[in-house]
Amino acid sequence: MKVNWNYIKAFALLALIVFLYSFSSRRNSARSIEDIKVKFTNGENLYITENTVNKLLKVNEDTLANQSKEIIDLNKLENILDTHKLIKDADVYLTVDKKLIANITQRKPLGRVYGNKSFYIDEEGEKMPLSTIYTARVPLISGISEKELSQVYPLLLKIKQDKFLEEHITTIFKDKTGNYFLGLRVLDFKIELGKIEELDKKIKNFKAFYKKALKDKKLDTYKRVSLKFNNQVVCTKK
Known part of the structure; x- marks a missing residue:
């Protein structure tokens, strides 16, 4: 029986790609958040301060700042911010360079x-x-x-x-x-x-x-x- 080495090579290459992608994803998820940025739409932070937003996010060494990306619940953080009576809308996301960004739209x-x-x-x-x-x-x-x-x-x-x-x-x-x-x-x-x-x-x-x-x-x-x-x-x- 003749072995089709082309199929074997293609399968091995595919397996290697899947392994590398999985490894990279796990490694990236395990990285801790190194920086947190609060941004206000239109640059306006008239009614609520960046410090107040940070407190709502519970930004300190024991909670969010050094947690790995895979255990941070972004929806939960957005819900916490949205409950503040001076915030109209909050959008929280992670960047590839290990930053957590919170975009805040205030009520007017x-x-x-x-x-x-x-x-x-x-x-x-x-x-x-x-x-x-x-x-x-x-x-x-x-x-x-x-x-x-x-x-x-x-x-x-x-x-x-x-x-x-x-x-x-x-x-x-x-x-x-x-x-x-x-x-x-x-x-x-x-x-x-x-x-x-x-x-x-x-x-x-x-x-x-x-x-x-x-x-x-x-x-x-x-x-x-x-x-x-x-x-x-x-x-x-x-």
């Missing part, structure tokens, strides 16, 4: 509710705790409860998405009748918004009024500007 506030218990409303309309290291420059909101966050959220989104409103609106207040009032950064008159409805029309009317009053140099002559009435701006002079 749209407004700050002022009262007995102050807190932010984030970009998804959810309650967000204040940061001990940074205060966001967002409108101050008063007269609402936690149950009314969804009510004021569309207004906060509109302010955030509109450069003119973002530059001018500093306060939002709801009175006992359910009407909303807006305070301006420079001018001392109040804007009576009324209910948070038909915002596009109300904002369009206010911008038209503001542009004309600015041109006529009459902005300082008003104490209240009401947008609550249908398709009109009603002004009260000082």
Whole structure:
């Protein structure tokens, strides 16, 4: 019987490749983590520090820093980071040069509710705790409860998405009748918004009024500007 040495050589070569790959994988998995890097999306670490993230990862000589790569549960680390109330999303992965990378996306506030218990409303309309290291420059909101966050959220989104409103609106207040009032950064008159409805029309009317009053140099002559009435701006002079 003639032996086909070509098949034997091919099989031996395949076995050698499988062995080397398996050996390399085991050796690579057994390597310990030599460095841990915390990165913030867009370079922003306003509300939470790198040190806080490291503490959440339990980075010390006895836990993560010198553990082998094969026993590190990346999903578990991500879940730990995601539970922090100032973190929106965390992505944790390992590199070939034995580094553990944690990419952190922070939650961003749209407004700050002022009262007995102050807190932010984030970009998804959810309650967000204040940061001990940074205060966001967002409108101050008063007269609402936690149950009314969804009510004021569309207004906060509109302010955030509109450069003119973002530059001018500093306060939002709801009175006992359910009407909303807006305070301006420079001018001392109040804007009576009324209910948070038909915002596009109300904002369009206010911008038209503001542009004309600015041109006529009459902005300082008003104490209240009401947008609550249908398709009109009603002004009260000082």
